[in-house]
Structure formats: structure tokens, C-alpha cells
Amino acid sequence: MNSSWPLIITLGYIVIAIVIGLGARGRRQMSSLEEWGVAGRSMGPMTLYLLIAAGSVSAYTFMGAPGWAYAKGIPVFYVVIYLGYLALVAWYFGPKVWAFGARFGHVTQASAIADRYQSPVLGALAALVMSVGSIAYAVLQTIGSAYILFVMSGGAIPVWVGVILVLCCIAIYLYASGQRAIGKTNVFQGVLMFIVAWAVGLWATHTATGSWGFAEVFSRLAVEAPEYLSLPGAGGDMSFAFWTTSIVVSMLSFMPPVWTQWMSATSARTIRRAATWLPTYYLVILPMVVVGFIGIFAMPQLARADTVALEYAMQHLPVVLVGLLGAGTLAASMSSSEPFIHSVALTYAKDVFQPLFKLSDATAGKLARWMIFPLMALVIAPLAIAEPGNLVMILLIGLGFASQVLPAFIGMFFWKKATALGVGAGIGVGFLVTVAFTTLWPHPLGVHAGFWGLMVNLPVFWLVSRITAPVADDVVERFFRIAAPWQYRADKATHGLASAETR
Amino acid sequence: MRRSFLLPTSWRGWCVLVCFALVIAAGLWPVIELVNRGGLVFGLPALVTWSYVILLGCCAVMALGNLLIREIDDE
Numbered sequence: 001m002n003s004s005w006p007l008i009i010t011l012g013y014i015v016i017a018i019v020i021g022l023g024a025r026g027r028r029q030m031s032s033l034e035e036w037g038v039a040g041r042s043m044g045p046m047t048l049y050l051l052i053a054a055g056s057v058s059a060y061t062f063m064g065a066p067g068w069a070y071a072k073g074i075p076v077f078y079v080v081i082y083l084g085y086l087a088l089v090a091w092y093f094g095p096k097v098w099a100f101g102a103r104f105g106h107v108t109q110a111s112a113i114a115d116r117y118q119s120p121v122l123g124a125l126a127a128l129v130m131s132v133g134s135i136a137y138a139v140l141q142t143i144g145s146a147y148i149l150f151v152m153s154g155g156a157i158p159v160w161v162g163v164i165l166v167l168c169c170i171a172i173y174l175y176a177s178g179q180r181a182i183g184k185t186n187v188f189q190g191v192l193m194f195i196v197a198w199a200v201g202l203w204a205t206h207t208a209t210g211s212w213g214f215a216e217v218f219s220r221l222a223v224e225a226p227e228y229l230s231l232p233g234a235g236g237d238m239s240f241a242f243w244t245t246s247i248v249v250s251m252l253s254f255m256p257p258v259w260t261q262w263m264s265a266t267s268a269r270t271i272r273r274a275a276t277w278l279p280t281y282y283l284v285i286l287p288m289v290v291v292g293f294i295g296i297f298a299m300p301q302l303a304r305a306d307t308v309a310l311e312y313a314m315q316h317l318p319v320v321l322v323g324l325l326g327a328g329t330l331a332a333s334m335s336s337s338e339p340f341i342h343s344v345a346l347t348y349a350k351d352v353f354q355p356l357f358k359l360s361d362a363t364a365g366k367l368a369r370w371m372i373f374p375l376m377a378l379v380i381a382p383l384a385i386a387e388p389g390n391l392v393m394i395l396l397i398g399l400g401f402a403s404q405v406l407p408a409f410i411g412m413f414f415w416k417k418a419t420a421l422g423v424g425a426g427i428g429v430g431f432l433v434t435v436a437f438t439t440l441w442p443h444p445l446g447v448h449a450g451f452w453g454l455m456v457n458l459p460v461f462w463l464v465s466r467i468t469a470p471v472a473d474d475v476v477e478r479f480f481r482i483a484a485p486w487q488y489r490a491d492k493a494t495h496g497l498a499s500a501e502t503r
Numbered sequence: 504m505r506r507s508f509l510l511p512t513s514w515r516g517w518c519v520l521v522c523f524a525l526v527i528a529a530g531l532w533p534v535i536e537l538v539n540r541g542g543l544v545f546g547l548p549a550l551v552t553w554s555y556v557i558l559l560g561c562c563a564v565m566a567l568g569n570l571l572i573r574e575i576d577d578e
Contacts, residue, residue, distance in 0.1 A: 081530040213546060215543065230541050243535060247530060247531060272565070272568075275565060276562060276565040276566055276569060279561040282558055283555070283558075483509070
């Protein structure tokens with residue numbers, strides 16, 4: 001590929017993202033946690049829809065998912081299902097989380113945990129450990145961004161330059177406009193990704209089969225390589241047990257940026273409106289996955305499966321589409337990494353440094369904004385440039401921890417008797433089991449390591465909560481009046497009836 | 504008496520809970536084993552078509568929830 005158009009289009013996307021991100025600020029002051037952290041709780045249903053959708057569609061959709069389809073086939077669709085279920089999670093929990101934030105002033109997940117269990121230590125611990133997975137995720141997305149620039153420039157932009165370029169771009173608008181920048185850029189990125197994915201998928205299908213529909217691709221595969229079209233897939237490793245437990249664990253992992261996104265809504269009802277239609281966005285995955293399936297017969301000898309979409313595009317598609325694919329993939333990786341960077345900076349300032357050094361809210365707000373620079377310069381950039389071999393393992397361990405925080409949320413939404421010690425004990429043993437079953441003995445019996453962790457975590461959480469002192473009644477009631485308002489209305493009605501009968 | 508573990512208290516709440524449970528069960532074993540056939544449905548592998556039916560099902564149950572449950576008083 002000798003044309004410079006793909007690089008021009010990809011760099012053009014970066015310029016547009018910066019302009020939109022900087023413009024998102026308007027004339028607002030960004031020094032408060034409320035404004036920089038959760039955009040003054042100002043996002044409407046359409047912005048929220050694209051914020052959550054684009055945030056959950058990472059470089060995986062443009063590189064990893066076609067790669068999975070190329071290497072394994074149908075197992076890749078577990079992602080589509082769990083993303084749909086995450087919308088159900090957003091529909092149910094999002095409005096309650098929003099109400100916690102609006103009434104109690106929470107701007108992060110860890111601050112809600114600290115408040116519910118009256119334990120700043122538990123909040124700080126959750127913030128620190130959740131940040132491991134978040135940072136590893138942001139690093140992987142940054143590597144993906146730099147790789148795209150490397151490919152689109154024909155090697156002229158080395159990975160280390162790409163890392164610095166992408167992080168500088170994000171830093172500029174993230175510092176200036178905080179969550180508002182993430183919201184506005186995700187709207188642009190979300191629309192761009194959807195259009196690019198379908199344009200590339202349809203064009204690639206037409207190039208490969210002469211037809212615009214996907215049926216020809218699958219008809220050919222059904223004859224030539226049927227093992228790709230049903231579980232356990234061509235790799236033979238996606239059993240029903242692993243499929244099921246992977247979906248359950250992914251659905252129950254409440255990542256901190258998602259929490260912050262919910263808190264950015266204008267109202268609880270806004271979240272329900274956005275969540276209701278959120279699954280429709282995941283149609284974006286289908287055409288890119290089809291490109292991976294095309295690769296099975298069009299490029300059978302590919303060395304790296306996750307380059308299948310890019311390789312196919314560069315060999316068969318017009319340069320403009322190649323450039324748009326570069327821009328779309330870059331949009332996907334940036335739209336996923338920036339919420340994680342933002343959320344780590346926010347939670348370090350709010351949940352770790354503020355209680356530790358007794359900072360005022362104003363100082364914590366300023367600190368959160370500045371925190372993105374050392375985070376990017378000292379942690380994310382060096383890791384992205386060095387590409388340590390165990391980065392994926394760090395990510396898996398971090399995500400394993402995310403699933404083990406479930407007891408904290410059970411105590412917030414369903415079970416009043418949950419205690420800080422119960423949550424801590426459950427998380428501790430669940431995390432150890434998950435790490436052991438991720439690293440030492442991966443996924444015993446074909447069951448996801450995080451699921452094994454939950455099997456141990458939840459009984460320990462229940463047992464320890466039963467034998468330790470509960471959180472003060474007024475705190476529990478404060479939370480459950482939001483988590484289960486119907487119960488308090490039912491109580492009021494029952495008590496009213498009893499009083500009337502007594503009289 | 505207030506229970507320590509919360510469940511719905513109205514038929515509307517139970518209806519939404521059951522619909523949520525059904526749509527989640529549709530994506531997991533054993534239902535997924537029933538759908539896991541090699542043939543094509545609407546030109547797509549059966550499991551792919553089923554995945555997108557589940558996405559539509561998610562939208563449908565949330566839309567139903569919006570109709571039945573109007574308890575959000577946090578506006």
C-alpha cells in the first residue's frame with residue numbers, strides 16, 4: 001500500500017477528535033469533581049447511548065473480534081450476548097447508581113462503596129485494585145492505537161511515537177473538558193465506528209463473493225469449514241461451560257468507568273432510555289466479524305489472526321476505505337482508553353488521596369485533572385512502549401478482580417446485612433481463587449476462573465457478613481430507599497393500615 | 504416486616520424479573536446447546552441469528568420494563 005490517503009484520513013480523525021474534545025468544555029469551569037468527573041450530570045439519552053456504546057466497543061471489535069472469527073469462528077459471538085446483557089445491567093442498576101450520586105454526591109464507584117460500608121479503607125482498596133485492570137486495559141488500547149498509526153503510515157510512525165501522539169491528543173481534551181470531552185468525542189467516534197464497520201464489512205463481502213449479503217460467505221464456509229460455524233469452534237476450546245460462565249462473569253463485572261458514565265446522565269430516566277436501545281448498537285460487531293470469516297478462505301496463511309481485517313482491507317479495498325478503517329479502529333481504541341484513564345485519575349484523587357491527605361473537594365477536583373499527566377507519562381506510555389509480555393495476564397487478573405467486587409454491589413442493591421468485613425473477605429478469597437485459576441491452573445473443567453472465584457467468594461461474603469457487626473441502620477436505609485423504594489412504600493401502606501385498624 | 508434480601512413485591516415487578524431471567528437464560532447453556540446447529544438461518548449461522556434475537560429480546564424486555572415500572576422518583 002503506497003498511497004498516503006489512509007494516513008491522511010487517520011490523522012484527520014485525530015484532529016477532529018481534538019477539536020470536538022476541546023469544544024466540549026464551552027465556557028464552563030472544570031475545577032470541580034462534579035464538572036470534570038461526571039460532566040455536571042448533564043448527558044441526555046442520545047449522548048449517553050453513544051457514550052456507553054462507543055466506550056464498550058474497543059479496538060477488539062476492529063481487530064480482536066475479526067481475529068477470533070478467523071481463528072475460532074462462532075465463539076466470538078459470546079461478546080455480542082454479554083454486551084446485550086450489560087445493557088440490562090445498565091437499565092436496572094444505572095438509575096439507582098445515578099440517584100446515589102445525585103443525592104449523596106458520589107462521583108466514583110469506590111466512593112459509593114466507601115459510603116455504603118462506612119469504610120474509606122474499603123473504598124480506597126477498591127479504587128486501587130480496580131485501577132490495575134483499568135490501567136492494563138488503557139495500555140492495551142494505546143498499543144492498538146499506536147499499531148494502527150504504524151500500519152497506516154507504512155512504518156513511518158514508529159510505535160513509540162504513536163503512543164506519545166495518541167496520549168498527547170487524549171491528554172489535551174481530557175484535561176480541558178473531562179467527562180464532557182469523553183461524551184462528545186464518543187458520540188463522534190460511535191457514529192464513525194458504526195458507519196466504517198458496515199462499509200468495510202459490506203465492501204469486503206462484495207469483493208470476496210460478488211454479493212452484498214453475508215449469506216454467500218457463510219454458505220461457502222458451511223461446505224468448506226463447517227467447524228467454524230458451531231460451538232466449540234475451530235479451536236475446539238469454547239465449551240458450553242466456558243461460553244456460559246464467560247458471559248456470566250463478564251455481565252457481573254461492574255467496571256468503574258461505566259459507573260461514572262451512569263452518573264453523568266441528566267436523570268435516572270435518561271439512563272433507562274439509553275440502555276433500552278443500547279443493544280442495537282452492537283450490530284456494529286457483525287460486519288467486522290464477517291471480514292474475519294472471509295479471511296478463513298481468502299487469506300488462510302495469515303501469521304497474526306488479529307490483523308485479518310487490516311490485511312484484507314489493505315489487499316482488497318479502496319484506499320479511502322482503508323483510511324476509514326484506520327480511523328474507525330483508532331476511534332474504537334481511543335474511545336475505550338480515555339474513560340479508563342479518566343476514571344483512574346478521578347478515583348485516585350477522590351478515593352485515595354482525598355481521605356489520605358484530608359484534601360478539600362476543590363483541591364481533589366484540581367488534583368484529578370492533573371493526575372492524568374503522571375498517569376499517562378509514568379505508567380501508560382512506558383508500558384505501552386515496552387509492551388511487557390505479561391500485560392495480557394495483568395489485564396486478566398485485573399478483570400478477574402472486577403468480577404470479584406460483586407458482593408459490594410449485592411450489599412448496595414439487594415442485601416441489607418452485608419458488612420465491610422464480609423465484602424472484604426469475599427473479595428479476598430475470590431480474588432485469590434481467580435488469580436490461581438487464571439495463572440496456575442487455567443479455567444478448571446472448562447469453567448471460567450472468575451466463576452470459580454465467585455463460587456468461593458459469595459459463601460464467604462455471606463458467612464462473614466452474618467457474624468460481623470452490620471452497618472448503621474440509617475446508612476443502610478439511606479441506600480435502600482433508593483435501591484428498593486417499593487419496599488418502603490409497601491411498609492408505609494402496611495403501617496398505615498395497621499394504625500387505622502388499631503384506631 | 505422488612506426482608507433483608509430484596510425481591511419484587513408487585514406482579515409488575517415479578518413480570519419484569521421473569522422476562523429478564525428468560526432473556527438471560529436464552530444466551531446460556533442449556534438453551535444455547537439447542538441452538539448450536541451447523542445450518543444457516545436467514546443466511547447466517549444459527550448461533551449468530553440467535554445472538555441478535557437475544558439483543559432484540561434485551562431491547563424488548565427493557566421496553567416492557569419502562570412500561571410496567573414507573574418507580575423512578577429521582578428526577
